[in-house]
Amino acid sequence: MILSTIRWLLRELPGLKRTLFLGAAASLVGSAFAVAAPLALRAAIDRMTGGGLDGAAMLKALAALAAVIALLALGEGVFRFSARWLLVSQARIQEHAVRERMVRRLLGLPLSFFHRSPSGDLMARLTNDPSSLQHLIGVGMLGLSNTVLVFAMSVAMMAVLSPSLALMVLVPFPFIAVMINRVGKSVYARFRAVQDHYGVLTDRVQENLSGIRVVKAMVRERAEEEEFAALSREYMRRSLLLTRAQAAVIPGIGLLAGLGLGMILYVGGRMVISGSLTLGTFVAFNAYLAMLVWPAVSLGWVLNLVQRAAVSLERIREVEAEAAEETDEGGEPFRQGDIDVSHLTFAYPGAASCALSDVTLSIPAGKTIGLVGPTGSGKTTFVRLILRLYDVPAGSIRVGKTDLGRISRSSLRAEAAVVSQEPFLYSDTLAANISFGREDAGPEEIEEAALLAGLKPDLETFPKGLETVVGERGVTLSGGQRQRAALARALVRRPRLLILDDPFSALDAETEEAILARLREEVGRLKTPGNGGENGTTVILVAHRVSAVRACDWICVFDGGTIAARGTHEELLGRDGFYRDMARRQQIEENLGIRD
Known part of the structure; x- marks a missing residue:
């Protein structure tokens, strides 16, 4: 030895x-x-x-x-x-x-x-x-x-x-x-x-410190203290x-x-x-x-x-010894084009069932598509595959005329931006978090992105505006403020592919609508010369609210890993199914004043 x-x-x-x-x-x-x-x-x-x-x-x-x-x-x-x-x-x-x-x-x-x-x-x-x-x-x-x-x-x-x-x-x-x-x-x-x-x-200490709000809100201090003590005693015994x-x-x-x-x-x-x-x-x-x-x-x-x-x-x-993610050094650069998905079936490693099964759809370049469906229906898995976070069978997804597997991961991700439901912020200034994906962004661009993301009213209340330190994981911000900061971080990159994975879940309806209106206007003018960027930004919007997707060019309804329905907002309202039921339920909640 x-x-x-x-x-x-x-x-x-x-x-x-x-x-x-x-x-x-x-x-x-x-x-x-x-x-x-x-x-x-x-x-x-x-x-x-x-x-x-x-x-x-x-x-x-x-x-x-x-x-x-x-x-x-x-x-x-x-x-x-x-x-x-x-x-x-x-x-x-x-x-x-x-x-x-x-x-x-x-x-x-x-x-x-x-x-x-x-x-x-x-x-x-x-x-x-x-x-x-x-x-x-x-x-x-x-x-x-x-x-x-x-x-x-x-x-x-x-x-x-x-x-x-x-x-x-x-x-x-x-x-x-x-x-x-x-x-x-x-x-x-x-x-x-x-x-x-x-x-x-x-790992236990890290979880407790990261989730300290939950611990305190659920009055779990004593219970977590006892669980840590048990783990610490076992560590002492082994030592x-x-x-x-x-x-x-x-x-x-x-x-x-x-x-x-x-x-x-x-x-x-x-x-x-x-x-x-x-x-x-x-x-x-x-x-x-x-x-x-x-x-x-x-x-x-x-x-x-x-x-x-x-x-x-x-x-x-x-x-x-773990297999590294392929570098794709010889891969082709990302060029904006229609995203064509053909008979896509995917299961996570070690999973007993498929997360997606025989999914086929086409997303025209520069258009906005909405994805809705029950929790666990495959929406987030779909966008992960678009970003090549997991590999898919050859020919299942094409961008333009190029198979997704032949496109360099670094090139694809450099041209894409993602906003998730639970965004991650670093313990740094708000400006540094917004420019995280694009370090050469100037103060004017950062401020414009913050404005588009609906952060302007909040900036006026922050002690140092964009230079305010947000704390570890953005602990000093509310859930809605963290989501809007993450949206600003995505917009400042001027992406050709923008993926919004339920990014408005912590926002009220009025703020959501205002941001979506500005976003629709902005993505239409995000036209960059060469590489097919003249079409503007392609947007994939995952949401659980009808209000978020009704203005999309068209909408896909996922259910059980398959596409159960597709069409415009008006077309889907005219059919029986999940989308119309969801729209009616949310309309009733809004009328009763029980929705944010």
Whole structure:
């Protein structure tokens, strides 16, 4: 697992291989300085205990050896600092690169991925998982290089000083390896459980904060608090299980290392007493033995980092393994033309039944078509397919003479604008939200779009007009204001295809009618030269009110994923069916004053 994780890091992260090499080289030199210090100590002790030198000569020799030890310590410090700086700074750089890479990957995934992936879990993968890789690349790699180098050099020097004692030192290490292997598997499984549940916890918090109005309106504060507490307790339980597994590693290694140290002290002491080993050599040997204790303990710590990074890497690669939305780099540009739909049948991935079945219709360029029908009848699915948010069978939809599947997604969406029933606004100024789809829009264009969308009366009440910050998801605006802001955002783009998916549901009848009147006038003069734009804007209007669609050039009634009826407002009123029933019901509601 260690090797596969490191191989992926070296293969996928540019610049890491060179930095690791330089960091390992700095660690090697620093370790060499550290390993040389006990030899100087050995020489000093043997000089003091060996005799043969007078006091002045002894002090001079000791001063020289002390200077050597100080220089060795200085050299060790400089190179270890260099290694730490190289690896830890590179770890931060790579964390940034991995996070950017994940965002780029997520933005390139199809809509279906986000429908089945909780946003809290994606946030955890985007924040926590790159941090785990950062810890491995930085302090983990630093600890691993120091562990390997110091271990190898110390064992080599101990073998030179006393081969028999060196063999005794190695006795505990097979037991340490077995323990690390067993604990490692447990750490991996438990850390995966912790990370997965962290995504659930994050998702819950995000939902509550985003829907805080609903929580307060439904007096759900206490209930949500209890549900979060339950999720938090489960996260704590999993974290404690992980901590228990990790806690066994370092003390266990320390115990085995301590037993080895006691054994060396006894056997080596007997050798000193018998004269087969000098006191200086014994002290130097124990200095090397002390150096082995930290690498042995550090090995368990590095293991934890590796296991965490392996889990995080697995979660990152799960996202990267998702099939990206086709880039359509070789696709044809969008050119406005009649939208012809022929025998279109579509089912969402994993769905048991079709959302649309044998739908056939034609939408002339520059015309406005209304789509009505019961909830779940297929209206929103139809407009999603027009935008290529999902792929459809070849030949099912054509724009002009071009199959929709051959048109570049980016070109199609650049020429289209969508306003949904529940629009999304960013925590920015109203002007920035309106110009979100067209950053080069000037102040006059933004103001004109806001006027067309019916925002002028509201702007007069906002403290800073168009420069008013609307809060996260537009929380400071009413539902109607958010819908009108989204409509302004669509209109400022001067689209050739405008899709309105029930965008007036939060508006009263008078405001709706005023906006529709301005919209009809505007889309008629949105004529752009070339690419068929001379026809004006093609509008697809999804609505649940007859008042919204009665002025459309013609209307389609969806029911059960099929088109049950089509015609103008007057034609549909003259036939039995859903449209006439809906019109009568809404007329009665309006007469009784129970409609907005």
